[in-house]
Amino acid sequence: MTSMAAELQFTLGSPALHEKGCDLLAQEELGVRRVIQRYIKDPSTEDDIFQEVSIKVLRRIDTVREQKAIRGWLFQIARNACLDYLRKQDRRPNNVQLLGISEAATGEHSRNPADQFCSQERIQAIQSALEQLPDSQREVIHLRLQEGLNHQAISERLNISRQAVEVRLCRGRSRLKDRLQEIMGGDL
Amino acid sequence: MNDLHATSHTISNATCTDVEELLPLIAEGLMDADSDPDVFIHLADCEHCSQSLILQDMITLNLGNNINMKQTPRENVVYFHIPKTILSAAAILLFSCAALLAHNSYNASHTNSNQAHADLDQIAVGTQNVPETEILKIIPAQSSDDVPMILIRHHGQNMLIRQDQIDSGTTNAEVSAAMPVVVSTGR
Numbered sequence: 001m002t003s004m005a006a007e008l009q010f011t012l013g014s015p016a017l018h019e020k021g022c023d024l025l026a027q028e029e030l031g032v033r034r035v036i037q038r039y040i041k042d043p044s045t046e047d048d049i050f051q052e053v054s055i056k057v058l059r060r061i062d063t064v065r066e067q068k069a070i071r072g073w074l075f076q077i078a079r080n081a082c083l084d085y086l087r088k089q090d091r092r093p094n095n096v097q098l099l100g101i102s103e104a105a106t107g108e109h110s111r112n113p114a115d116q117f118c119s120q121e122r123i124q125a126i127q128s129a130l131e132q133l134p135d136s137q138r139e140v141i142h143l144r145l146q147e148g149l150n151h152q153a154i155s156e157r158l159n160i161s162r163q164a165v166e167v168r169l170c171r172g173r174s175r176l177k178d179r180l181q182e183i184m185g186g187d188l
Numbered sequence: 189m190n191d192l193h194a195t196s197h198t199i200s201n202a203t204c205t206d207v208e209e210l211l212p213l214i215a216e217g218l219m220d221a222d223s224d225p226d227v228f229i230h231l232a233d234c235e236h237c238s239q240s241l242i243l244q245d246m247i248t249l250n251l252g253n254n255i256n257m258k259q260t261p262r263e264n265v266v267y268f269h270i271p272k273t274i275l276s277a278a279a280i281l282l283f284s285c286a287a288l289l290a291h292n293s294y295n296a297s298h299t300n301s302n303q304a305h306a307d308l309d310q311i312a313v314g315t316q317n318v319p320e321t322e323i324l325k326i327i328p329a330q331s332s333d334d335v336p337m338i339l340i341r342h343h344g345q346n347m348l349i350r351q352d353q354i355d356s357g358t359t360n361a362e363v364s365a366a367m368p369v370v371v372s373t374g375r
Contacts, residue, residue: 031232038242069221072200072228075238076221079245086249118250126250144216145251166216173212177243 014062021058024070031071032078039082039117049081056081086117122184129179137172140165200229207237215244279323283351286328286336 025032032053036046056077064073130138143154151169155162207230213219214227221228231238324346325339336351 035232035238038238039245066225069225069229071232072225073221075228075232083245083249117246122246123250126247141251145248148252169216170212173215173244173247176247177211177240180243180247
């Protein structure tokens with residue numbers, strides 16, 4: 001028995017659920033991996049994340065209420081796993097020393113999957129797009145994404161309603177996304 | 189089939205137009221597969237919409253982690269935005285109070301308070317020397333061995349400057365050379 005199978009058997013109480021989960025994963029593996037590959041370009045990291053997704057699926061398969069919703073549920077789990085992984089990575093493109101050590105050690109540019117998703121080129125593209133936003137939208141996006149405030153805190157800070165915060169955030173994000181798409185074209 | 193971009197086995201009732209409008213909400217974590225299964229089914233099946241969501245995620249991750257780089261771990265900072273005219277008046281008043289309180293406990297350091305006040309005025313009016321600087325908070329000295337600290341925002345970075353390090357005509361280079369330290373205020 002593989003270590004993963006052993007862990008799953010320890011985790012799951014019901015063989016029937018286990019079997020149901022395994023069948024689902026076998027059926028949807030390609031789709032799940034496709035989602036992961038959009039965020040993570042490194043194959044070995046992709047495998048790690050798929051394994052993580054599999055464990056979550058097998059643990060929570062009994063929480064899915066509608067059979068037809070399973071594919072969307074799988075998409076969400078895969079996306080969340082990728083985002084969690086990317087957030088955990090310590091990426092400091094301004095830290096020249098760290099990059100220098102990385103290059104010296106590998107003899108080439110870092111292959112950190114997080115660096116590929118959040119490359120310097122993309123950062124500059126986003127910064128450029130951010131500067132073109134109306135002040136009201138840029139301010140809200142700054143407070144939300146760069147200062148880490150939640151919607152309520154932003155509404156109190158700017159003395160506007162929470163709905164106004166969410167509207168400005170949505171509009172700002174849409175504009176950023178469209179502008180980013182123009183700058184980067186199909187190169188994701 | 190509900191939309192041109194979706195695959196043939198889509199069973200979602202959501203269209204690309206619907207989902208496109210909802211992407212910012214999804215990126216903000218305000219929607220999930222339990223509350224809106226049709227949207228996520230569509231995302232699972234539609235290459236176009238899932239690519240658009242990736243762009244939103246890219247914005248979130250890049251802005252959150254990279255663009256506004258701080259050189260120290262993020263801590264809770266008392267940070268508020270006040271118009272400069274009010275800010276400079278408040279800064280002068282607070283600093284004057286802090287200097288007055290310190291006068292009862294200190295001895296020789298008080299002779300520099302007027303000069304520091306004038307120096308602070310330079311920065312607070314913000315200033316020919318350091319136009320990109322905004323004073324956020326004056327932190328009074330906590331003990332007789334301490335000096336007041338000034339929390340400023342300089343070129344998008346929060347910094348602490350010791351009051352006794354402020355010279356008249358402080359330049360951008362001198363402010364930039366100050367330690368970019370973020371101090372927890374316990375909030």
